[in-house]
Amino acid sequence: MRFHTRKWVKPExxxxxxxxxxxxxxxxxxxxxxxxxxxxxxxxxxVTKHMSEINFRSSAKQGDIIEIGIDVVKFGNTSLTLKCEARNMMTRETIISIDHITMVSLGADGKPKAHGKTEIEFIKDRL
Structure with missing residues (x-):
């Protein structure tokens, strides 16, 4: 799983x-x-179309740093199915895991639109 983002838990x-x-x-x-x-x-x-069961396994407190990881499960015709994990970098515990999230590509008319992608692409490879 690739962890892309970190968030700092603040009072708000x-x-x-x-x-x-x-x-x-x-x-x-x-x-x-x-x-x-x-x-x-x-x-x-x-748009986010669907999230499977959301499993909260632990928590975090103020000052902790949360890391969010994503992996591709599959490419659909108009969608991308992902899995996600958020973990506490301070305790190394998984906070939440979601096995299937379906994201849908829309056209200008707001209806699902085929995207033509079949594999993960990295920006460096597009240049």
Whole structure:
């Protein structure tokens, strides 16, 4: 799994228990998945269609650094299916894992659009 992003847990990211609010973590993950998909499919019109079971396994506290990792599961005709893990860099524990997230490429009309991609591309290889 490639870990692309790090987030620092700040006071505004905490729930009333003093730990990382799950909704904040999911927002970070959804944004990272969208950015990853936009880069892979070369289309800024991307939506999250589906997330499989979300498994919260541990938490984080203020000052911890969270690392978000993504792997491609498969390329569909109009979609990209990914898996994701967020882990606490301080404790090395997995905070959340999501096995299947489907991101869909849209056309200008807002309908799913074929993207023509079949494998992961790295920006350095496109230049």
């Amino acid at each position: 990211d905490l729930n009333p228990n003093g730990t990382l609010f799950g909704g904040k973590l999911l927002a970070w993950i959804d944004e990272e998945l969208a950015l990853y998909t936009i880069i892979q499919l070369e289309n800024t019109r991307i």
